[in-house]
Amino acid sequence: MSQPSVSPFRVIDLIRKKRDGGTLSTAEIGYLVEGCTLGSIPDYQMAAWLMAVVLRGMTREETAALTHSMLHSGEVLDLSFLPAKKVDKHSTGGVGDKTSLVLAPLVAAGGLYVPMISGRGLGHTGGTLDKLESIPGFRVDLSVPEFHRVLKACGASMIGQTEKVAPADRKLYALRDVTGTVESPYLICASIMSKKLAEGTDALVLDVKTGSGAFMKKEEDAVFLAELMVETGELMGKQMVALITNMDQPLGRMVGNALEVQECIEVLHGGGPPDLRELCLHLAAWMFHLGGVAKTVAEGKQLSGEIIASGKAFERFRQMVELQGGDVSTIDDPSRLPSADYRVDVGSPSTGYVSAIDCEQVGTACVILGGGREKKEDSVDPAVGIVIHKKIGDKVAAGEPLCTIYCHSDAHAAHARKLLEESYTIAPTPPAHRPSLIHRVIHKGEH
Numbered sequence: 001m002s003q004p005s006v007s008p009f010r011v012i013d014l015i016r017k018k019r020d021g022g023t024l025s026t027a028e029i030g031y032l033v034e035g036c037t038l039g040s041i042p043d044y045q046m047a048a049w050l051m052a053v054v055l056r057g058m059t060r061e062e063t064a065a066l067t068h069s070m071l072h073s074g075e076v077l078d079l080s081f082l083p084a085k086k087v088d089k090h091s092t093g094g095v096g097d098k099t100s101l102v103l104a105p106l107v108a109a110g111g112l113y114v115p116m117i118s119g120r121g122l123g124h125t126g127g128t129l130d131k132l133e134s135i136p137g138f139r140v141d142l143s144v145p146e147f148h149r150v151l152k153a154c155g156a157s158m159i160g161q162t163e164k165v166a167p168a169d170r171k172l173y174a175l176r177d178v179t180g181t182v183e184s185p186y187l188i189c190a191s192i193m194s195k196k197l198a199e200g201t202d203a204l205v206l207d208v209k210t211g212s213g214a215f216m217k218k219e220e221d222a223v224f225l226a227e228l229m230v231e232t233g234e235l236m237g238k239q240m241v242a243l244i245t246n247m248d249q250p251l252g253r254m255v256g257n258a259l260e261v262q263e264c265i266e267v268l269h270g271g272g273p274p275d276l277r278e279l280c281l282h283l284a285a286w287m288f289h290l291g292g293v294a295k296t297v298a299e300g301k302q303l304s305g306e307i308i309a310s311g312k313a314f315e316r317f318r319q320m321v322e323l324q325g326g327d328v329s330t331i332d333d334p335s336r337l338p339s340a341d342y343r344v345d346v347g348s349p350s351t352g353y354v355s356a357i358d359c360e361q362v363g364t365a366c367v368i369l370g371g372g373r374e375k376k377e378d379s380v381d382p383a384v385g386i387v388i389h390k391k392i393g394d395k396v397a398a399g400e401p402l403c404t405i406y407c408h409s410d411a412h413a414a415h416a417r418k419l420l421e422e423s424y425t426i427a428p429t430p431p432a433h434r435p436s437l438i439h440r441v442i443h444k445g446e447h
């Protein structure tokens with residue numbers, strides 16, 4: 001007769017251990033993650049353990065063990081059949097943060113593979129999948145074999161998380177969401193890295209946002225999370241870098257799904273707003289450097305500029321859109337993308353200079369217009385958004401538009417308009433300094 005299996009640990013002991021500031025072993029963490037994924041550990045015990053982690057923190061080894069267990073709770077893609085290095089970029093989320101749509105085709109056109117598994121909008125921040133879905137017909141739900149085919153054909157593919165990737169994260173995130181346990185750098189690190197490492201990339205460039213539109217408002221918190229993610233990725237054999245970048249104002253001038261696709265097309269054609277273009281070139285430079293295509297970051301930046309100027313990056317984007325079912329006529333002529341035709345200007349209350357923008361509030365205004373989700377099950381309107389005319393440091397006359405709302409009616413615009421009016425601070429004199437785009441780079445070794 002077979003013996004009933006005996007659990008190697010008691011969950012209550014693991015909760016107590018963390019509660020009292022102890023360090024869990026790799027086996028203990030693996031036991032918790034497996035039990036949570038299979039449903040053999042009840043939610044109330046997992047939630048208690050998560051809260052203990054929020055309050056007590058984790059060591060680097062524990063964080064790596066948690067990431068490893070979450071990563072291996074599901075499918076890890078094997079992209080070893082691709083004949084060059086695989087690199088990706090992950091952003092912690094911002095307003096008008098659309099660099100992925102430029103980076104994937106740009107870096108693919110430079111000879112590397114970019115297997116990008118992206119997310120949807122979270123809170124006031126936009127999501128890559130929502131932006132892509134504003135291109136009529138574009139499919140983000142490719143099967144793994146389809147993902148492989150697109151990657152092979154054009155070097156880049158952008159899809160959503162499949163059911164099979166990191167199922168532990170799906171369960172843990174849902175629990176964290178309702179138990180006040182999202183805000184732990186250790187849990188955020190394991191959540192993000194487990195999903196990103198499941199893509200089968202060799203190298204990962206992290207864009208960790210800080211400022212009024214970021215989840216990490218304080219730079220020291222962004223740096224802490226960035227260091228943790230870089231160390232965790234390196235412990236798992238990946239080449240890693242993190243750039244701490246500014247999110248005190250929207251990136252570029254467009255906020256909203258189809259508007260952001262339109263702005264990315266401008267960048268891929270060699271134009272676009274300077275901050276967006278600069279950040280894309282810098283992130284691509286790091287992807288080329290970590291991928292071994294450029295000896296230095298400066299070389300990678302020059303290469304990125306040349307690839308855009310040659311038209312090859314745009315061509316790759318067009319190819320990827322076509323391969324994923326999107327209507328390329330909207331890429332060739334972005335005026336065919338969905339666009340709300342009711343426009344409302346938000347005028348400046350006085351003459352002076354823009355001294356600050358509450359960037360989170362700009363993101364919230366876009367959500368209220370329908371460009372993001374207030375609840376998980378909400379659908380997103382691709383046509384609405386905000387076009388920013390004035391950024392920090394810009395001179396403005398009384399009544400001159402600070403930004404324009406794209407929406408469907410005046411009633412629809414009213415709440416967003418109030419938020420946008422409140423989000424701008426106009427001062428009589430120019431601000432002492434404009435926010436710098438890239439605050440810090442966290443990387444071990446030469447660049």
Ligand code: URA
Pocket residue numbers: 182187188189191192
């Ligand atoms: N994004 C994630 O994917 N996970 C977190 O825990 C927080 C942000």
